[in-house]
Amino acid sequence: MTMKCSEVLACISEYVDKEVCPDSCSAIEEHLAKCSHCRAQVQTITQTVTLVRRMKNCCAQKDMVIRLQRRIVRIDRGKL
Numbered sequence: 001m002t003m004k005c006s007e008v009l010a011c012i013s014e015y016v017d018k019e020v021c022p023d024s025c026s027a028i029e030e031h032l033a034k035c036s037h038c039r040a041q042v043q044t045i046t047q048t049v050t051l052v053r054r055m056k057n058c059c060a061q062k063d064m065v066i067r068l069q070r071r072i073v074r075i076d077r078g079k080l
């Protein structure tokens, strides 16, 4: 199963949160092994998520970061 960058980026947040099914997960990992561009996206989002988890106590900021995350993915899709 081969995924396009746009397909990977569409479910990248779920992937980072480990909310994708095992089939999609392995397809994404397969794509990431070959695509440094998507790998960079995963890294950015993982870092964002880690940051959010460190600020667990602040819900407002968590919402803000999630919105930011979506914007990153949107900007990125615009380039493809």
Ligand SMILES: [Zn+2]
Pocket: 004, 005, 006, 008, 031, 035, 037, 038, 039
């Ligand atoms: Zn890609």
